[in-house]
Amino acid sequence: MTDLLAPEQAMAARRCSSCPxxxxxxxxxxxxxxxxxxxxxxxxxQVVEATRHExxxxxxxxxxxxxxxxxxxxxxxxxxxDGVETPxxxxxxxxxxxxxxxxxxxxxxxxxxxxxxxxxxxxPGAAAPIQTEPAPHWTxPHWTxPHWTxPxxxxxxxxxxxxxxxxxxxxxxxxxLGRRAGAVLAAGRALQALGIAFDVPEQHRCCGMIAxxxxxxxxxxxxxxxxxxHAPQRISVQSPSCSYFLATRATDATQVEPLAATLARALAxxxxxxxxxxxxxxxxxxxxxxARHQRRRDEPRAALSAAGYAVEExxxxxxxxxxxxxxxxxxxxxxxxxxxxxxxxxAQAQAAAATTVVTGCASCATAxxxxxxxTLELAEAVDAALSTTRQGTGR
Amino acid sequence: xxxxxxxxxxxRAIVGxxxxxxxxxxxxxxxxxxxxxxxxxxxxxxxxxxxDCVVWPRTAEHVAQILEACGAAHxxxxxxxxGTGVCGAVIAQQGxxxxxxxxxxxxxxxxxESGHVTVEPGVLGIALEEACLERGCTLGHYPSSLPVSTIxxxxxxxxxxxxxxxxxxxxxxxxxxxxxxxxxxxVHLRPQPSTGVGPDLRxxxxxxxGTFGVIVEVTLRLHQLPEHRxxxxxxxDSFAGGVAAIRDVMRxxxxxxxxxxxxxxxxxxxxxxxxxxxxxxxxxxxxxxxSQAVAAAEMAVLAAICNNAGAEALGPGPVLAWYPRxxxxxxxxxxxxxxxxxxxxxxxxxxxxxHIVAVYDAVKESxxxxxxxLCHLSHGYIDGACLYFTFAGAAExxxxxxxxxxxxxxxxxxxxxxxxxxxxxxxxxxxxxxxYLARELGEGGVEVLRRLKHALDPAGIANPGxxxxxx
Numbered sequence: 001m002t003d004l005l006a007p008e009q010a011m012a013a014r015r016c017s018s019c020p021x022x023x024x025x026x027x028x029x030x031x032x033x034x035x036x037x038x039x040x041x042x043x044x045x046q047v048v049e050a051t052r053h054e055x056x057x058x059x060x061x062x063x064x065x066x067x068x069x070x071x072x073x074x075x076x077x078x079x080x081x082d083g084v085e086t087p088x089x090x091x092x093x094x095x096x097x098x099x100x101x102x103x104x105x106x107x108x109x110x111x112x113x114x115x116x117x118x119x120x121x122x123x124p125g126a127a128a129p130i131q132t133e134p135a136p137h138w139t140x141p142h143w144t145x146p147h148w149t150x151p152x153x154x155x156x157x158x159x160x161x162x163x164x165x166x167x168x169x170x171x172x173x174x175x176x177l178g179r180r181a182g183a184v185l186a187a188g189r190a191l192q193a194l195g196i197a198f199d200v201p202e203q204h205r206c207c208g209m210i211a212x213x214x215x216x217x218x219x220x221x222x223x224x225x226x227x228x229x230h231a232p233q234r235i236s237v238q239s240p241s242c243s244y245f246l247a248t249r250a251t252d253a254t255q256v257e258p259l260a261a262t263l264a265r266a267l268a269x270x271x272x273x274x275x276x277x278x279x280x281x282x283x284x285x286x287x288x289x290x291a292r293h294q295r296r297r298d299e300p301r302a303a304l305s306a307a308g309y310a311v312e313e314x315x316x317x318x319x320x321x322x323x324x325x326x327x328x329x330x331x332x333x334x335x336x337x338x339x340x341x342x343x344x345x346x347a348q349a350q351a352a353a354a355t356t357v358v359t360g361c362a363s364c365a366t367a368x369x370x371x372x373x374x375t376l377e378l379a380e381a382v383d384a385a386l387s388t389t390r391q392g393t394g395r
Numbered sequence: 396x397x398x399x400x401x402x403x404x405x406x407r408a409i410v411g412x413x414x415x416x417x418x419x420x421x422x423x424x425x426x427x428x429x430x431x432x433x434x435x436x437x438x439x440x441x442x443x444x445x446x447d448c449v450v451w452p453r454t455a456e457h458v459a460q461i462l463e464a465c466g467a468a469h470x471x472x473x474x475x476x477x478g479t480g481v482c483g484a485v486i487a488q489q490g491x492x493x494x495x496x497x498x499x500x501x502x503x504x505x506x507x508e509s510g511h512v513t514v515e516p517g518v519l520g521i522a523l524e525e526a527c528l529e530r531g532c533t534l535g536h537y538p539s540s541l542p543v544s545t546i547x548x549x550x551x552x553x554x555x556x557x558x559x560x561x562x563x564x565x566x567x568x569x570x571x572x573x574x575x576x577x578x579x580x581x582v583h584l585r586p587q588p589s590t591g592v593g594p595d596l597r598x599x600x601x602x603x604x605g606t607f608g609v610i611v612e613v614t615l616r617l618h619q620l621p622e623h624r625x626x627x628x629x630x631x632d633s634f635a636g637g638v639a640a641i642r643d644v645m646r647x648x649x650x651x652x653x654x655x656x657x658x659x660x661x662x663x664x665x666x667x668x669x670x671x672x673x674x675x676x677x678x679x680x681x682x683x684x685x686s687q688a689v690a691a692a693e694m695a696v697l698a699a700i701c702n703n704a705g706a707e708a709l710g711p712g713p714v715l716a717w718y719p720r721x722x723x724x725x726x727x728x729x730x731x732x733x734x735x736x737x738x739x740x741x742x743x744x745x746x747x748x749x750h751i752v753a754v755y756d757a758v759k760e761s762x763x764x765x766x767x768x769l770c771h772l773s774h775g776y777i778d779g780a781c782l783y784f785t786f787a788g789a790a791e792x793x794x795x796x797x798x799x800x801x802x803x804x805x806x807x808x809x810x811x812x813x814x815x816x817x818x819x820x821x822x823x824x825x826x827x828x829x830x831y832l833a834r835e836l837g838e839g840g841v842e843v844l845r846r847l848k849h850a851l852d853p854a855g856i857a858n859p860g861x862x863x864x865x866x
Contacts, residue, residue, distance in 0.1 A: 011733070014733035015729045015730060015733055016729070018434065018438075018728060018729045018732040018733050019725055019726065019728070019729035020429050020479055020540065020543055020725035020728065020729075021477065021478070021479060021543045022542060022543060022722075022723075022725050022726065024477065024519070024542070024543045025519050025521050025522065025542050025543065034451055034495065034497035034498040034500070034517065035416075035421060035424070035449075035451075035495075036421075036424035036425050036449075036475070036477075036478055036495065036497075037420050037421050037423075037424035042424045045423075045424065046420055049423075052440060061418060061419060061420035062420070064420075065420060078542070080723060080726045081726050081729040081730060082726075082730050083730075084729070
């Protein structure tokens with residue numbers, strides 16, 4: 001089964017599994033489970049083993065291993081092994097699993113729903129599964145009965161704030177649309193208040209990250225191409241994993257940036273009178289797809305400062321930020337481990353002096369909120385500050 | 396039904412369903428540590444056989460109940476920390492239970508007045524050090540494996556950190572511990588600065604590698620963070636010249652935190668890493684710590700010794716370049732170890748000053764025709780020091796890698812013993828050093844270990860097969 005994995009990733013797996021586990025202390029899955037297998041070294045070891053056997057990539061234990069990861073990239077900063085980029089190895093292993101026909105059914109269903117324009121939501125009343133036939137090699141003990149919804153209503157509510165034909169397209173992404181529609185509308189209000197003309201996609205199209213997550217690279221390519229085709233010039237993306245993925249797929253003709261960057265640039269131009277006058281202290285949580293995958297640490301903080309907030313750092317931030325466990329399909333395949341990630345982050349949020357946490361990711365915000373932490377998504381925080389200013393100045 | 400099958404329901408009753416696994420992948424992940432011979436065998440597709448199951452206790456009481464149950468069923472129990480040992484101590488040679496202690500990862504008490512911290516064995520070294528730093532103190536224990544190893548592993552293998560010349564080895568840091576004996580009996584050795592009651596029982600379990608029991612709690616000494624650190628590097632013409640200077644430093648009562656002497660081959664390897672401009676000679680890195688006046692005065696004496704010995708002063712730059720790279724040795728292993736035939740290893744030994752150059756010469760000369768052999772001297776004592784050798788090379792064929800590795804060990808161990816050294820300084824014994832224990836300890840010494848083992852573990856379930864005690 002060696003041919004299911006690209007040669008450079010097969011070598012990466014051999015090198016990773018020969019490392020003395022240098023990223024162990026950074027890996028949240030390892031911190032949650034304490035299981036020696038559940039760290040990049042252990043997963044790479046399983047991948048190497050899979051390449052040695054005819055049915056290696058359909059082995060349920062291998063599948064379990066490569067999916068016990070939020071792809072948060074916490075392992076990347078401490079990894080100095082030539083030729084190893086752990087998230088790339090994880091996606092390559094998941095692609096090999098997919099080609100072998102062993103992708104977890106929950107992942108196949110997620111891709112089907114995403115292709116149909118649906119988004120994963122916490123709200124009951126989901127669409128019926130499009131296909132429920134289980135994959136032959138996967139028996140998932142943690143099936144979570146995910147809910148899928150049509151986000152059209154949110155886009156319709158956003159449309160009155162938009163400027164049809166504007167060269168900037170605001171792309172909320174599945175995470176924001178599905179899990180925190182209010183943050184999408186807050187972003188629209190903030191952009192409007194800042195005088196930034198934006199267009200809204202005619203209909204929601206998944207960027208393809210979810211297909212990448214579940215190893216369907218053909219679907220990922222097709223979906224990203226479709227999403228970019230309908231927003232060809234400048235795209236401001238709210239969901240961090242979507243901005244990461246679209247930026248890796250965009251051509252030079254298309255500029256993709258996180259919404260945090262768009263907001264920070266506009267807020268920097270605000271006059272002091274336009275800013276909130278009584279700073280509220282908030283703790284900022286770096287989402288892993290924004291802070292690590294895209295190395296966007298300054299813009300969210302700059303946006304918050306310009307909006308009039310004083311920013312407190314969580315104990316782990318920047319390179320070492322704690323993932324909320326919402327990425328990489330983890331809540332679908334391993335909700336227990338995802339919950340463990342969230343517990344680690346919640347403990348940090350509760351240790352902060354500030355009573356409100358702001359995060360640049362709607363999924364993180366919703367997860368933190370569900371854990372009892374008073375949380376705002378970045379656009380919500382900016383919108384609230386601008387709204388206060390408008391009321392204060394009578395505008 | 397095997398003995399393990401019979402005990403599994405009992406184990407699940409103790410730690411719950413989530414605390415026991417018979418999964419092939421979970422067992423394979425704890426089948427071995429980073430012992431290079433096991434890694435080579437894993438590369439060849441024939442790693443050591445895994446244990447029959449993995450059990451994750453969360454409390455000392457769990458450990459006691461597990462050992463009691465396994466003792467009654469004659470099921471072997473092998474403790475497992477982070478699996479970063481390099482001597483095969485965690486290989487469950489007779490199968491049974493791998494007791495993975497990483498879910499016992501709490502820091503349970505701080506006694507800042509005494510300067511003690513009490514932890515469970517699964518706490519990662521780096522996590523404890525970070526917690527210490529938040530409180531303005533340090534453990535002072537900085538092995539290159541700090542980010543990846545556990546406190547329990549440090550204690551069970553008698554680990555030594557890079558700054559041991561000032562802070563001591565882990566043996567010197569342990570003030571108390573709780574240990575569960577193989578029959579489930581709990582032993583609590585209360586934390587004390589020093590005690591004169593008979594033999595020091597803490598020393599019985601330090602380095603015992605799970606053969607006398609399972610360490611379930613450790614109390615360690617804390618040090619106040621130094622106000623100041625002074626750094627300096629020097630270049631000596633010869634290794635023997637550097638050794639003489641370091642001996643002088645130690646004899647005059649100086650206790651630099653960092654004191655390393657690289658041999659010519661190792662010095663050449665550091666040219667780019669540490670920015671020393673050119674190769675040649677033998678590099679010395681030194682740091683002193685304390686209040687500004689003390690650190691500066693200690694460094695002044697150290698520098699005078701080096702200067703009087705004819706060393707070239709290189710300034711603090713190489714030391715400053717060394718600190719950020721101090722834990723990175725493992726990355727090179729990851730790059731080369733997957734290649735067929737490749738053999739990489741490190742072996743740390745020690746010797747009194749009277750023998751240290753002879754031990755160094757013997758090891759270098761015996762292997763330099765076949766392997767790259769690097770050496771640095773570290774961990775100075777008033778009467779001797781540690782020599783840390785790094786070996787790299789390749790057998791002509793992949794099947795020749797294990798025999799080459801065996802030859803490497805035989806050669807080094809024999810050379811050290813023949814020239815008056817000790818075969819281990821801080822990596823423990825495990826399986827790697829088992830064949831040489833009788834020559835190290837003498838038949839009398841091995842007999843003491845054998846009788847202790849039998850007295851404490853009559854059922855023979857505690858990490859059996861290590862040190863060659865089980866026949």
